[in-house]
Structures are given as structure tokens and as C-alpha cells.
Amino acid sequence: MKKNKSSKNWIIKQHRDQYFKRSKILGYRSRSAFKLIELDKKFKFFKKKINLLDIGSSPGGWSQVAQEKIQSTGKIISVDIKDMEAIDNVHFINADFSKKETIQKISSLFEGKIDVIISDMAANTTGNKNLDCIRTNQLSLDVIKFSLKNLKNKGVLIVKLFMGEDFVEVKNFAKKKFKKVDFFKPKSSRDNSKETYIHCSTINSL
Template identity: 40%
Template structure:
């Protein structure tokens, strides 16, 4: 197990030994639910998130992103879009020192229990009033916009890809409105060829744009994260396509 001292606590590495846990009974469960439960029971990130009191294993994705790119700093103001059940919000609170030094505001369509140090809003981000609610709560520019939003899976990979890119585009448009100079934008995407409309304006608006798949992201998942740093301001037009963003991982 690797020891992370920068706000993330201990994190279980891929080389750690773990005894395989088997389901005691499959009665009443579908094959897919059996596979999901078996995976959960034997996932070291799930076990470690429970041990550390994180709301979800997704907390480790943000830990790994921030450990690599050093995005979150004490005193920053952070927006967490699609924050339920709250794992990313918890890490953001730890790393920016909210509420004493920084500010973290989370929003989700699903209700969630309060998180110490964070301000939470219950709203659908795709509705017009949601961005305005966030702006009113923030009261000024922010340093980081995080988006781990994902639409419910249809089982059709191309459709799911289009839907998650649409959410990332909405998050990016919001980031253009609220980010302070040199701000940061992080969003989940599924790589699939239709994210050009997302990446072109992002490359113009930020000094650097990279893709990163954190180790905590399951290998079979198509998800990755786009990391944009050094906000320069909203681009006037999308323009021509620039070279593909740098891959890290």
C-alpha cells in the first residue's frame, strides 16, 4: 500500500495482496448484478474508501489526478459538478482547506448527505437555472471546475459517449463563465471520436490540455479525463483543429 500524505491518506496500490472474496449465494440476483457485487467485494479501492471514510471509490480518481497535475491548492474556490455521492467533494475540501481557507460548492441532481466544509446544491445541471444557482452561491470567480458528470448508461457505447460529451460541453461552457485567469477545468469523457467540439475551444481557452486515465479508473471502462490548465479566457470561435491533446497515464 502506498502512503499518500497530501490530503489523500493511505491508498492501496495495484501490487497489494488481497484475498478473493466469493459470493455466498447468487439467489435472487441477475448475472450482471452478481458480477457487479463480486467486483465490488474484491476491489481494493472500494475497501480503502470505506476504511478512510470516503463516499465512493471515485475519490481516488481525483487524488490520483491531483497528485499527478497538482491542481488543488489551499485557499482555492472549487466547483464540483455531478458531485454525488461526494467522494470528489471530500477530496476537494481536504486539499483547498474549505471552509476556513477555500470554498467548495457541489451540485448534483441526486440528493446527498451534507459534507463538512462543502456547500451542496440539489439541481439538474442541464436546466438553465442550475448555473445561475451556482454563480449566486459562489459570488465570484473560481479557480477550479471539476466535472465527473455522467448520464445513465444505455448500454450502447456510441450513444453513451455522445451523452457524456454533451455534459462535458455544458460544464466547459460554465467554466468559461466562472473561471479566474489561470483556472483549471477537469471533466470526464469517453474517448470515441466525437469530442472535437469539446476539445477545439478548450485548446484555445487553456494553455495546456491533456488526457489522463487515473489508475483508479477501471481498466475495462472507456472513461478518461481531460485536464485543462492555464485558463486564458473564452475563445471567440472554435477555429481549426489543433494537434491532439497530450496523453498521460
């Protein structure tokens, strides 16, 4: 039993180290960058000249990947409650996404609807795994609601979700509001993590 646990821990550590090393070599600020690269390989949402919003962006791995793909042809806005070191062509808003003023600021900076919204936002951990899942999934639900008003009809939304007790509620809400809803867990996401990503496209007209 003990041996199983330690070999499982070894596999988790190897997995973490592999992506950590690669992120250092390629200059990414987080291992999460590889999750976005895998998500784009699967769903192909990065195009030149798009408007993109990155929610929960610090330390900036996803924003780095977005800026590599879009460069200065489009507009990238990133938002996080924590500070983020500057990235060329990325406008960073240091604010709480749950606040009305933040939403207003984002809307005024885009001056129109958004092509792609990506959110890796996760609530601060409390030590209680069930509670952490619920808190992050409620943030994800807020992102989905925000996207219904701010995403172009044929736009793309990618949001982190945890396979917790309210997962089905969020999934069903997304399925009601979008024509196409898929789930994808990147290989760079740890097997023992409950996180997955929801990909939504084409808002239902009703």
C-alpha cells in the same frame, strides 16, 4: 477464448474490489475519490483558500477529497441532480446542471470567478454504450463552456470525458479555448472503461 474472457473478468473484479476496500477503510463514499487524488498528484490544483465547484458530485467522494484538502479556508460548492449526504464546509445544490437556474444559483453563491472546477458528471446509462458516451461528452462540453465564463483566467478545469465518437470534437474545442490541455487516465479508473479526464488551464484571451 472462454478462459481469456473469465481471466479478464477476474482482473477487472480484483481491480474494482481493491479500490472498493480502500474506500471503505478510508471512509470515502465512492471509489472515484482515488481518481481525484491521482489527478491532483499529477496536476497539483488543490491549494488552500480556493473556490472550487464539484459538478456531478453524488455520492460525494470527490467532495470529501476536496474538503480534506481545502477545509474551511476556501469555498466548495457541489451540485448533483441526485441528493448527496451533507459534508462539512461543502455547500450542496441538489439540481440539474443543464438548467439555467442552476447556473445562476452557482454564480450568485460564488460571487466572482472560480479557481478550480472539477466534473465527474456522467449521464444515466441507457444500455447503448455509444449513446452513453455521446450524452456524457455533451454534458462535459457544457461544463467547458460554463468554465469559459466562470473560471478565473488562470484557473483549472478537470472534466471526465469518454473516448467515444465525439471525443475529438470536445478535445478540439478545449484546445481552442485553453492554452494548456492534457489528458490523464488514473490507475484507479478501470482499464476497460472508456473514461479519461481532461485537464485545462489558462483560458485563451481571444
